[in-house]
Amino acid sequence: xxxxxxxxxxxxxxxxxxxxxxxxxxxxxxxxxxxxxxxxxxxxxxxxxxxxxxxxxxxxxxxxxxxxxxxxxxxxxxxxxxxxxxxxxxxxxxxxxxx
Amino acid sequence: xxxxxxxxxxxxxxxxxxxxxxxxxxxxxxxxxxxxxxxxxxxxxxxxxxxxxxxxxxxxxxxxxxxxxxxxxxxxxxxxx
Numbered sequence: 001x002x003x004x005x006x007x008x009x010x011x012x013x014x015x016x017x018x019x020x021x022x023x024x025x026x027x028x029x030x031x032x033x034x035x036x037x038x039x040x041x042x043x044x045x046x047x048x049x050x051x052x053x054x055x056x057x058x059x060x061x062x063x064x065x066x067x068x069x070x071x072x073x074x075x076x077x078x079x080x081x082x083x084x085x086x087x088x089x090x091x092x093x094x095x096x097x098x099x
Numbered sequence: 100x101x102x103x104x105x106x107x108x109x110x111x112x113x114x115x116x117x118x119x120x121x122x123x124x125x126x127x128x129x130x131x132x133x134x135x136x137x138x139x140x141x142x143x144x145x146x147x148x149x150x151x152x153x154x155x156x157x158x159x160x161x162x163x164x165x166x167x168x169x170x171x172x173x174x175x176x177x178x179x180x
Contacts, residue, residue: 010101014101014104014105017105017108017135018104018108020131021108021111021112021131024111024112024115024127024128024131025111025115030121030123030124033124033127034123034127037127037131041131041134045134045137045138048138048141048142049141052141052142052145055145056145060150061144061145061150061153064150064153064154064157065141065153067157068137068141068153068156068157068160071157071160071161072134072137072160075160075164076134078164078168079130079164079167079168079171080130082167082168082171082172083123083126083127083130083167083171085171085175086123086126086171086172086174086175087121087123089175090174090175090177092121092123
């Protein structure tokens with residue numbers, strides 16, 4: 001039962017990540033691109049790790065995967081904020097209309 | 100199967116990093132490639148049932164964070180850290 005639930009979660013996660021990489025090539029401007037890519041990629045990472053934790057069961061492996069998920073959730077918004085702040089402070093123009 | 104899909108998506112992120120028009124597009128592609136590599140290492144560790152491979156994933160995520168933030172600050176301050 002847990003293997004089936006884990007496989008379903010992993011397939012959903014791959015769908016999220018494919019949507020993120022598609023948005024990386026779909027949008028023509030930088031700010032919509034970084035918004036879509038960062039958010040969808042973080043959600044895909046959390047869902048993929050949840051699938052692996054459900055498949056693995058309750059042991060030492062699950063605890064280490066949980067530490068990696070906590071670190072990634074803590075640092076990925078900081079990376080996105082840093083890159084977007086760097087682009088805005090350097091004078092990269094905002095888009096006039098919706099991309 | 101999952102590994103092949105992740106490798107193809109990482110190649111697409113590398114393509115964005117190669118042909119991005121500005122330097123911030125390249126930094127974004129590098130960040131996405133780094134997260135894909137962490138996912139690949141964790142799936143590989145689960146398939147091999149080796150717990151010590153997760154340490155490599157944690158250290159890779161740590162150095163990726165420090166590197167990307169430092170590159171972004173370097174570009175923002177125009178070469179003066």
